[in-house]
Amino acid sequence: MTELTSNRSSSLLRHLFVRFGFLVAFFAFFVFFAAWNPVFLQGGNLLNIVEGSAILLIVALGMTLIVATGGIDLSVGIALDFGAAFAIVAMKSYGADWITAAALGVSGGSIVGIVNAILVVGLRISPFMATLGTFFIGSSVQRIFTNGGGPISHRRMPDEFRNLAMGDIGGVPVEVIVAAVLCVIYFLVLERSIHGRRIHAMGMQRSASIVAGIRVNRVLIASYIVAAMTCAVGGLIAAASIRMFTPLSGFSYLLDAIAAVFIGAALHPRGRPNVLGTIAGVLFLGMVVNGLNLMGLNFNVKDALSGIILVSALALAVAQRKMR
Template sequence: MSTTKLPPIAQLGPFIALLIACAFFSVTTEHFFSGANLSLILQQVMVVGVIAIGQTLIILTAGIDLSCGMVMALGSIVMTKLAADLGLPAPVAVLAGIAVTAAFGLVNGLLVTRIKLPPFIVTLGTFNIAFAITQLYSGAQTITEVPEAMTWLGNTFALGGAQVAYGVVLMILLYLGVWFWLRETGAGRHVYAVGNNPEATRLVGIPTERVLLGVYVLAGAFYGLASLLAVARTGVGDPNAGQTENLDAITAVVLGGTSLFGGRGMVLGSLAGAVVVGVLRNGLTLMGVSSVYQVLVTGILVILAVTVDQLSRKAAR
């Protein structure tokens, strides 16, 4: 079976789960299917959704990135402080923030490829480093004087009676672009090959270390774009953001059908997984269910998704 393909049911699984969740909450709640509520769900997941793109690329190579949320928070602080304190033009400040997050991706990638450290340990360390730098650089203070150009993606436009944020459109376009790259280009297929069997990939002449390094840097760039979306959505640079987004992104990727063992998955599934989590939290909130039970349901779904992945791997042997 091709490493870039999944069985049809595995590809459709996240989308089926999304349809079931939407159908359930449309019956059990009164306002779930309103345009305003659906628009709110998409706005709530757009930051984690973009982080999940980078997380998907790393998990496809059989790695994992625990630092993604804090790197995103650092990027948001860098771009907002440069604009607010130094008066840099918004585009320059945003590019500087993305450069910082991409640099963290480069550090992660170099430690994984050159020193051969496990991705889990490397990114656990850079999670703490990013958190410390974020707190020190911001003085643990929220940056409020954010230029309007940085919050533009948080603005909305009318579509079918709902107000859709421009950031949501950007998220969808990024997913479509990465989906096309992974599916239709040689470089994208190399990502799957490295995750499926790195030694065999190296023996056929594909530079596995270069592919891995590129994946980590690219993931870092996506975290930078997520930084911009976080600023656009909240209107501030928050040094306390990003502390749970790593787990949310991993949850979205796992629910989206990407194998934690690498080499199998579809990036569009991660978008569906992120929206599934958003729908569950929103629907349960509308039902008046405590947030503790929302976390419980999400945890059960993650375990079920990994169990299905493990069983499917055994069945394919």
């Protein structure tokens, strides 16, 4: 009887850990930062967390799409950089209006997706190696174009383009609205459409998807292009924020985007990438960065703690998926 009770208790704890382990960690950090500095709970600071996470969320959405297909995209930062570069150059060198510049920026990002699609689908290179190759190629292109990596500034950009990062509608920052719209679109496509079911089916069992008649190559091509274009939108906001294009600045979003996707997958009952989970993962990372900043820690100590927390969160996510 005692052994049976012990087994039931162990099973219950296992179930609670699998279902709510990350949520408990999220809440624990939230309470800790709130207790350490009351400023953390102020509305303005919470809005800063959301606003500061907008670009990462946009990039993480593109990563979510690719991971859902069963792949990985190490070139999301390059797509972001191309989006910023094409838009800045179009306005500064060719006098393009802000709408044309934004369209060219998104088109520039799509080039990265097209290259990835050619490598993965056409040449059958693994997504990891293909997108890693695109990353190195894109990095070199940026250095060559900027004569070694110097930034391209445009202080007189149109106010409409600048408002992508600095404007607001009804008190809500435009970049937050853009990220929210993309979240809704991605959620409807990935979680509420036949196309989304096909994507998840490919991610879970590629061979079975082919047998079922899913046009895997067509879905992959579309996914890589759409993901790159999404990241390019993040590049537009980044360029509008600092009024310049900084080569290789998109790399800083890569690891956090991967972490957010896998943390989010740990929250799903089936352990698969999903939009709501990715949002939670991004907000968790944004909360940690904001909380550590409010603690006033030394720069090096803060980075070390951020890394430890990130690795711990990923380890928790992996443990949840294995136990599931």
